[in-house]
Amino acid sequence: MRFYISAVDKNLITILSVFLTLLLSVYVQLTHAATHTDNQSTAAASTGEQSTLNKDTLPITALFPKNTRIGDKQTDLPVYPVYQLDQLLGYAWLSDEINDLAGFSGRPIRLLIGLQADGTFSKVIVIEHHEPVFLHGLGNEALDQFVAQYSGHSIKQQVIISSAQKNKAGSGSAGAVFFDGVTKATISVLIVNDVVLSTALQVARDKLEGFSLPAQSALLEKDVEIMDWPALLSSGLVHQWLVSSDEAFTSLGRKYSDYKHLFDSNDDPDSFTELYYAYLNAPDVGISLLGESAYASLMADLADGDHLIWIASNGLYRHISDDFMPGTVPSRISMSQGGLNTEIKDTNTSAELKNIVAKNAPEFSESSIFRIKGISNFNLGGETAIKLNINLPRNHLITDSLALTDHYQLPKSHWTAIEVKQQTATPLWLRIWLDRIPQILTLVISLIILITVFIKQDKLSRNAVRMHQFRWGYLWFTLLFTGYYAQGQLSVVNIFTLLHAIKDGFDLTIFLLDPVIFILWIVTFVSLFIWGRGLFCGWLCPFGALQEMASWCGKKLGIKQIRIAENKHRKLIYLKYPILLGLIAVSFYELSLAERLAEVEPFKTSITLVFVRHWPFVLYALALLVGGMFIHKFYCRYLCALGAGLAIIGALRRFEWLKRIPFCGTPCQTCHHRCEIKAIKRDGEIDYNECIQCLECIVILNSEDQCADTLLKRKKQNLINSVNV
Known part of the structure; x- marks a missing residue:
């Protein structure tokens, strides 16, 4: 490492120093937040000691403060009857013992649920969960506040999860019950709601009077x-x-x-x-x-x-x-x-x-x-x-x-x-897919268009103006629709989920819970064997699009671009690989720690939470974007663990779509100098592990006014024509 740092110029040393300082600040903040959460909330990310969870250790009294006696767990349905003297107050149960539906993290969200004898929820308490958006983003308080909304409501009431509607309809005393859906955690709260209502209905129909199945x-x-x-x-x-x-x-x-x-x-x-x-x-x-x-x-x-x-x-x-x-x-x-x-x-x-x-x-x-x-x-x-x-x-x-x-x-x-x-329940993942049909269709259509452009890239790139317009239009679509609206930002955390699912027993339904992420992963994975990492990194990554826009703004503001020497660049691009391998290794040691360290990715802050977060996270994400105004796609090139993972698989690609001619690199250096991500070597060879497939080199190659080979041939032809005349 000492050799690498001594080789780079002072500007790069300054940027890397700022990055490392901010990363340390974020880690300290995360460690403090995690410690505070462990002390204040029962939703810690996990001991996994289910055997210690019984009527003596569970906070059942918090569900039924007036209880004088808690009965043993029943054998037919794993619930604890709760009494005040001989009067039945209700039942308490751990949600995963009745419905172990996996959360978005791939592990069940364990809830302690209390249902009174009249079918009214007494309280819902989060015992354990692994949802990253709460643990290392919105905070466990947001999940605690969501489940607190069930208290006092009956399972007979209509529950509508919609923040906007809640504000419009007031308290919901007129009939419909509106719950704040926790913006940016839609999938997780849908899973919680499904678990709470399905288990409560099962307990009510089995244990309470007046709730049996209708004729x-x-x-x-x-x-x-x-x-x-x-x-x-x-x-x-x-x-x-x-x-x-x-x-x-x-x-x-x-x-x-x-x-x-x-x-x-x-x-x-x-x-x-x-x-x-x-x-x-x-x-x-x-x-x-x-x-x-x-x-x-x-x-x-x-x-x-x-x-x-x-x-x-x-x-x-x-x-x-x-x-x-x-x-x-x-x-x-x-x-x-x-x-x-x-x-x-x-x-x-x-x-x-x-x-x-x-x-x-x-x-x-x-x-x-x-x-x-x-x-x-x-x-x-x-x-x-x-x-x-x-x-x-x-x-x-x-x-x-x-x-x-x-x-x-x-x-x-x-x-x-x-x-x-009894009707068989429709799987939650299927209900989510049906609910998000407009998003799914929009995404699929956009992917078909993009893949068509990639397949016909040689023909379509002949019109440079339209090609540039299409690229910028698609980048805006990726940022606004795929990123901010559909929340389709892939992450290295998804790699953790996949590897742990393979280790613990693969369950496809975990990945089907978010159709946008699932579709993007499928398309990205297939594209790795055809084009390498470029389809995702250059076109489908919302933060990548944001970086591209930051770079454009930097140029428009007249910021002098830092051009890193070729030999230094070739060494720095390997920084992201140990970051990836380190995160994966830590995830098998302690998943929660790996999820915190995965904050090296600014995706959650800038895309998932739209910069609404504690200041160290926001400052870190903004610093990376500002760095990108000086060095084109600085984060993508040197620090992106997700990009490193995609590049490793992309090395297995079977095709080289980007056209090259003998003139490329020997002697023409136009594409080499114009490639802002520096994926084209001096000899004209394209490094597909780094290439984001922006297609600018194909535009240059097909341009009569930019390609040196075409210009030279035209000059020779004009000379021949003048001699013949």
């Missing part, structure tokens, strides 16, 4: 009868619920004039809500309302056991708000059976499929088709409670809330009772 029904097989709108209403196949303004405003204790500013002046002030409800799976209903082709299309896309509900509305207060996002759970309307909430989710169906074709049907201001998952055990023939959650802000400080309930039951002529059967 089940099936549609009767009968000839389809096409009916017009009046017939659908009179037969009860379409349910109508009318709420007058007088009824609604009287219940609120207010007048129409108090909320006049919220409504369209063209709406009838006497009609608060006209709501229509229908069970679409019934052929008589679906075909009569939507037509045969639309009904067939909807049923073809419906999973076994799932149900479709059509809801439409008119009036001042419709069933969905103006800012409702298609494909999500509505906040204004909810459903329940037997006191248990039944989640309905918008199918984001096209307007053509929702078009009502029944004769004499009225026009509807809003029309939606919602899906009920089979896991909900929805009884199509049972009585359904439809709740309208009303939240009307009088001003920016005061919001009036009211919940109105109506009931509906499909006519007995259309269903028959069947034996109760």
Whole structure:
């Protein structure tokens, strides 16, 4: 190392010194934070001594402060009954003993959950987890605050995880319960919510009165009868619920004039809500309302056991708000059976499929088709409670809330009772993929475009202007969509997860929990054998795009670029390999320590958390970007452990796509001097372990005004032509 430092110039020594100082500061900060967390929270990253977790060591008293006795763990279901004298207060259990769903880190999130005898959560405590975004990013306090939201809420209530909606709807007293979803930790909190609700429902149905599985029904097989709108209403196949303004405003204790500013002046002030409800799976209903082709299309896309509900509305207060996002759970309307909430989710169906074709049907201001998952055990023939959650802000400080309930039951002529059967839960990873279909499609389309450009790089690079425009457009897409919006920043921590999964028993579902990361890893891994590390490092890495932009800003600001000598550069590029190997070695010694040391990557700070973090982390990330304004992609070239890992696998590539000609390197040095990442050697050879495939050398090679070989040939041809003349 002494030899390397003595060989570099003073500017590089200064930059490396600043980097090492900041890295030490970050490590000290992380060590302090980790120690503080261990002392203050039970969510330490792990002792793994499950045998010591029993009714004497678990903080069950914190769940039920009034308890006088904690029973032994039951054998049929691993729960601890908790009593006050002889009165049952509720049950406590460790989540992973009932549902050991792996977290985003690849290990289960262990929770201690308390459920009172009436089905209300007493408290949820985090016992152990390994989620990096909390441990070494947002802090364990953020996870503790998230699980604290379950206290006092019943498993009968509808839980909606959405920070924005929570702020709009207030306390949720009108029906829907809004939980702050913890921005930047979406996957982790979805896993926590799935574990809490699924285990609580299982305990409630097994141990508590009033929570047994509801009766089940099936549609009767009968000839389809096409009916017009009046017939659908009179037969009860379409349910109508009318709420007058007088009824609604009287219940609120207010007048129409108090909320006049919220409504369209063209709406009838006497009609608060006209709501229509229908069970679409019934052929008589679906075909009569939507037509045969639309009904067939909807049923073809419906999973076994799932149900479709059509809801439409008119009036001042419709069933969905103006800012409702298609494909999500509505906040204004909810459903329940037997006191248990039944989640309905918008199918984001096209307007053509929702078009009502029944004769004499009225026009509807809003029309939606919602899906009920089979896991909900929805009884199509049972009585359904439809709740309208009303939240009307009088001003920016005061919001009036009211919940109105109506009931509906499909006519007995259309269903028959069947034996109760528990539906198999849809895997969480599949639910996440279905929820993120727009993101997935956008990412896949962008990857297809990029791969097409790489395959046709020789042809497309002939137009230098358009090629440069495409590259910069794609870098902005990578930063804003892939990075900040879809959170698609790969990390060396993902390598830890993969290696430990191979060691402990590979489980693909761990990696399927984040579809964006999964797709990027698959594409990146395959591309390593074709193009090397360049596809990811040069085009798909959000922080790499940010570095490229920092370098551009540095040039525009007139900052003098530091050109590192070739022999020094060739030595410095190997710094990232011992960083990678050291992190991997530490991960097998103590994973939590390796995750803290992985903060050598600025990805979490700059991309995942968008610089909203403790100052040492932010200063470190900014220092690397500032360094990149002096030395092009400084971090990528010398310090990126992820890039080192990709380069190792990329060394197995079978192709060399970047075109070279005999003139390259001997004597032409244009590409060598223009390559900002210094991946082209003096002899013209391309170092694919360092190349980010920016394709600038191909643009130069195909340019009649830049390639020295082309210019020389044209000059000779012109000379020959002049002689002939």
